[in-house]
């Protein structure tokens with residue numbers, strides 16, 4: 001079945017009350033049988049499992065074409081769970097421009113537990129190969145990357161990981177399962193901040209891991225999820241499932257608009273550079289076209305005139321709200337340097353754009369008008 005159909009069939013059900021859309025189970029605990037026991041698939045306690053989370057996890061596995069899925073309270077809780085499967089002395093390879101929170105997890109929080117970490121520019125496969133040590137157990141991949149939309153070769157990186165007995169995990173938040181399937185490209189784990197395109201409406205926080213058949217990894221992750229307790233509430237699970245039903249259509253429409261906007265901005269004299277994976281000027285557009293069905297709804301631009309011009313543009317736009325986050329129905333724009341702090345390598349002139357569901361004509365007109373004021 002196609003992804004649009006799976007998005008519906010995996011998130012609707014016919015329960016004993018014949019509800020087509022699942023209700024939200026706002027209960028902490030579940031009654032035992034008369035003899036005090038539970039059957040295998042019975043619910044016991046909300047943190048361990050609940051009907052909304054079980055349904056969401058089934059859908060996550062279907063959407064990402066995996067075998068097992070784990071819902072978390074946030075994208076970073078999902079990422080942290082992957083690091084928690086490792087042991088002191090294990091070595092991780094991270095991209096040099098990994099999502100800021102993932103970098104802090106690996107290089108600060110888990111470092112104190114003995115995790116070793118090397119950051120590498122993963123567009124250079126030889127550098128990745130050179131960074132591998134006998135202790136390497138995980139290659140963490142993020143593509144497209146934030147905020148420069150660098151593209152790395154998932155297939156090649158997964159192959160490198162497997163040659164050395166390591167797993168390959170891909171942060172697929174920006175790619176979405178609609179445009180990119182890391183597991184089909186050889187990766188072992190697909191990670192998502194479901195806060196973004198899965199939820200799709202900027203009204204929740206959530207995370208997910210989807211894996212291929214791997215009983216040992218599955219058991220570890222399930223334990224970390226249930227006992228670590230960084231789980232989403234039934235209501236948040238319900239909201240993510242609601243978002244999934246329209247995700248294929250949203251992502252396709254937002255991608256089509258982003259692609260039009262990227263083309264327009266690439267020709268504008270006030271813009272220095274447009275970072276968008278399918279533009280022929282993008283340094284990795286060939287890999288992007290090989291592994292993605294669309295370039296996505298995120299882009300970033302470097303504005304001529306540095307920080308001042310970038311800030312002025314962000315504030316002159318009327319349809320793009322100056323705020324962090326991405327993947328919602330509303331378009332957002334953000335000056336990344338000022339949120340990323342002192343270790344940021346992001347240019348001062350860079351603005352990151354999350355393209356929403358507004359009409360492309362209106363979004364382009366908004367940019368035209370705002371760019372005139374520079």
Ligand SMILES: *Cc1c(COP(=O)(O)O)cnc(C)c1O
Pocket residue numbers: 074075076077099101142146171173174192193194195196205206207
């Ligand atoms: C937002 C985001 C995260 C973190 O997810 P949260 O839900 O905010 O914890 C991780 N990776 C990427 C690429 C993101 O965009």
